[in-house]
Amino acid sequence: MKGIIGCSEDAQVIIVPICKEDVVRGGMMVGGDEPVEMELRPSAGDKEALTWVCSPSDRPGMLFIGLGERTRVDVECVRHAAGYAGRAVMRDKLEQVQVSFGSLAQCSLSAAEAAGAWMEGWSLGSYAFDQYKSAAAKRVVPVVYLEVEPSEVVEERIRVANRRAEGTMLARDLANEPPNALRPETLARRVQKHFEDTLVRVEVLPVSSLELQGMAGLLSVGRGSVHPPVLIKMSYVTDPSKPLIALVGKGITFDTGGISLKRDYNISDMRMDMAGGASVIGAMEILSRSEAALNVVALVPAAENMPGGNALLPGEILTYTNGITVQIGNTDAEGRLVLADALLYAHRLGAAEVADIATLTYSCTGALGSKYAGVWGDQALVDTMQEVAALVGEKVWQLPLADEYDSYLDSDCAELCNVSSVGEAGAITAALFLRRFVHPSMKWVHLDMAGLKEISAAKGYLAQGATGFGTRLLAEWVLHRAAQHEGKEGV
Numbered sequence: 001m002k003g004i005i006g007c008s009e010d011a012q013v014i015i016v017p018i019c020k021e022d023v024v025r026g027g028m029m030v031g032g033d034e035p036v037e038m039e040l041r042p043s044a045g046d047k048e049a050l051t052w053v054c055s056p057s058d059r060p061g062m063l064f065i066g067l068g069e070r071t072r073v074d075v076e077c078v079r080h081a082a083g084y085a086g087r088a089v090m091r092d093k094l095e096q097v098q099v100s101f102g103s104l105a106q107c108s109l110s111a112a113e114a115a116g117a118w119m120e121g122w123s124l125g126s127y128a129f130d131q132y133k134s135a136a137a138k139r140v141v142p143v144v145y146l147e148v149e150p151s152e153v154v155e156e157r158i159r160v161a162n163r164r165a166e167g168t169m170l171a172r173d174l175a176n177e178p179p180n181a182l183r184p185e186t187l188a189r190r191v192q193k194h195f196e197d198t199l200v201r202v203e204v205l206p207v208s209s210l211e212l213q214g215m216a217g218l219l220s221v222g223r224g225s226v227h228p229p230v231l232i233k234m235s236y237v238t239d240p241s242k243p244l245i246a247l248v249g250k251g252i253t254f255d256t257g258g259i260s261l262k263r264d265y266n267i268s269d270m271r272m273d274m275a276g277g278a279s280v281i282g283a284m285e286i287l288s289r290s291e292a293a294l295n296v297v298a299l300v301p302a303a304e305n306m307p308g309g310n311a312l313l314p315g316e317i318l319t320y321t322n323g324i325t326v327q328i329g330n331t332d333a334e335g336r337l338v339l340a341d342a343l344l345y346a347h348r349l350g351a352a353e354v355a356d357i358a359t360l361t362y363s364c365t366g367a368l369g370s371k372y373a374g375v376w377g378d379q380a381l382v383d384t385m386q387e388v389a390a391l392v393g394e395k396v397w398q399l400p401l402a403d404e405y406d407s408y409l410d411s412d413c414a415e416l417c418n419v420s421s422v423g424e425a426g427a428i429t430a431a432l433f434l435r436r437f438v439h440p441s442m443k444w445v446h447l448d449m450a451g452l453k454e455i456s457a458a459k460g461y462l463a464q465g466a467t468g469f470g471t472r473l474l475a476e477w478v479l480h481r482a483a484q485h486e487g488k489e490g491v
Helices: 075-091 111-125 152-176 184-194 207-213 216-224 268-290 335-348 362-368 379-392 403-409 426-435 471-487
Strands: 013-018 027-030 036-039 050-053 061-066 096-100 143-147 201-205 230-237 245-249 251-255 295-305 317-319 325-327 353-358 373-377 396-398 443-448
Touching: 013 075, 050 075, 061 075, 075 111, 111 143, 111 152, 152 184, 152 268, 152 471, 184 201, 184 230, 184 251, 184 268, 184 295, 201 207, 207 216, 207 230, 216 295, 216 317, 216 335, 230 268, 230 335, 245 268, 245 335, 245 471, 251 268, 251 335, 268 295, 268 353, 268 471, 295 335, 335 353, 335 426, 353 379, 353 471, 362 373, 362 426, 373 379, 373 426, 379 396, 379 443, 379 471, 403 426, 426 443
Parallel strands: 013 061, 013 096, 096 143, 245 295, 245 353, 251 295, 353 443, 373 396
Antiparallel strands: 027 036, 050 061, 201 230, 230 295, 317 325, 373 443
């Protein structure tokens, strides 16, 4: 859904985003070159309200989508409105639609901002994971015409929106896949195939290479499965003179908890334990389309965490390449074990900065709920993450790297245990664990997205299933950090 600037004579519906103030008096003129007077109920302007108006057969119908109070309308509000409108149109299987931005002209948004936000929200809200449904259930994808004055700024905003949506939908596709269709090696092949005609260079490290690299965590976590672990490495280098930025995403394609078996009634969503890895892959898709001058490497340590005759056992001690020994207190705390390997490898590759993202702890969900991801790390990197989060509408909240809790990870037999000995601050202690594997010369930021990997019912531009959270956030974070290095500001 690329979005065409202009009007369509064949549009089956005209979509009109409206504010509460637009309908408070009842009547309003809508409809482009030949406006007609419509009288709507005041509630039509309420946020998320959808109002269909049928028209004579020689005129298109109209769909009004409420934005709420005009003073509170921003790009995120427009994204969500577009998501609701997109799903409504898709349900009616309409083939051509036109969007009128007349009401938005009175808001604080420019035409370019409105058009870009609309197309981003429309594409993401219209998404559905339907690869395994019959052909009869396949959706009609409408052509979208935007009533805005054409300009290079508008076109660039739409291009950015399309890039962000495509990367996020790639992440959603991967995270939504059933576990029998996405083992570690098949994930690697999917990534190789996806990027084969791009500037992203993909390298897959099999078990033999992982052994040479001394990746104790990844090898141990993957031992219990008949499907071996891999490390997926993606490089996008258009300016090698820039400091190397690394992205690391947890890629546990299914997490049973291993020997410390999960006790939940339904763990089918544990196929999404690689949602962090999916967001990293999606971010590389956005970056590869940006044509920006970058020096980026992305790492996805991928494994299945399964019980079995050769599975990792509680009590085992692992030795990492930085000399740290880790005793396994719980095999269900496997994400930090594989991320530790990737963080160490990022330093060996020469990364100056690294951002990792993972569905790491239920504790973070308990602390922040399902709307915010936790963020920890070097303040300059955290500041950029928070700035970008506000830009793309993906919320983060900084939590402390509290040294007072570091002793919670002490082990009687090794330098470190992979779980806390105290029943509190689980998300913080997980971040403290990861910090042990960040080289002092490398700046680091950590995102815990456990509560944001999926949504049970569609809302705004979030379609049911995997959200793709972090994809747009990480891509924009890389772009902002690269720009900051260029200007030497906030570095």
